[in-house]
Amino acid sequence: MSGGKGGSSTTKVEVPxxxxxxxxxxxxxxxxxxxxxxxxxxxxxxxxxxxxQQASFQxxxxxxxAFGLAAPTSQRDIMGGMPAPTTxxxxxxxxxxxxxxxxxxxxxxxxxxxxxxxxxAPFINPVTGTDPAAxxxxxxxxxxxxxxxxAPVSAPSSDAYSERTRTGYVSQxxxxxxxxxxxKADADRYKESNRGR
Numbered sequence: 001m002s003g004g005k006g007g008s009s010t011t012k013v014e015v016p017x018x019x020x021x022x023x024x025x026x027x028x029x030x031x032x033x034x035x036x037x038x039x040x041x042x043x044x045x046x047x048x049x050x051x052x053q054q055a056s057f058q059x060x061x062x063x064x065x066a067f068g069l070a071a072p073t074s075q076r077d078i079m080g081g082m083p084a085p086t087t088x089x090x091x092x093x094x095x096x097x098x099x100x101x102x103x104x105x106x107x108x109x110x111x112x113x114x115x116x117x118x119x120x121a122p123f124i125n126p127v128t129g130t131d132p133a134a135x136x137x138x139x140x141x142x143x144x145x146x147x148x149x150x151a152p153v154s155a156p157s158s159d160a161y162s163e164r165t166r167t168g169y170v171s172q173x174x175x176x177x178x179x180x181x182x183x184k185a186d187a188d189r190y191k192e193s194n195r196g197r
Contacts, residue, residue: 035132037123040101044094048085054078 049057057078064071072078085093109116122132 035122035124037120037126040098042096042098044086044088044092045097046095048093048095049079 054075058075061071061073061078065073076082082095085095087093105116108119124131
């Protein structure tokens with residue numbers, strides 16, 4: 001029998017630092033954006049009937065009534081029980097589902113407060129802008145988020161934004177303590193984690 005030894009080779013792929021930094025900054029930004037939570041639409045979802053359409057409904061009801069047929073008598077009946085539409089900017093009339101959404105969320109909070117708190121915990125307070133409570137935020141916000149304080153976030157080993165390649169963040173970088181951060185929130189986390197050092 002004969003045998004031989006063959007050579008082997010190893011290939012190593014290295015991601016350039018500026019791409020790694022950009023990816024880290026993008027992921028950090030995505031985490032911040034995820035804390036915004038659902039943003040309901042408060043504008044009109046469905047257009048209201050025009051005055052000409054409403055007049056047509058009234059004429060049809062009046063004609064039916066003239067021939068002795070049962071016809072709706074009030075404007076609400078003529079409109080099929082629809083409430084009065086809301087007038088929005090520019091005189092646009094329409095109906096919004098926002099009141100039903102708000103009623104539904106309020107009812108969830110009333111009927112299932114624990115589940116409501118758990119659903120809302122990962123998001124900022126939509127009224128005050130307060131960061132989420134731990135473990136979803138940085139632990140500084142009061143609220144029901146698990147009762148633990150999140151571990152401090154250390155500053156990135158290299159700047160999260162590269163001026164040379166203009167990667168890492170789509171807006172202006174935030175400068176603090178001689179370092180460049182992708183956002184003010186990143187700098188605030190760095191400040192908090194280095195407090196008292």
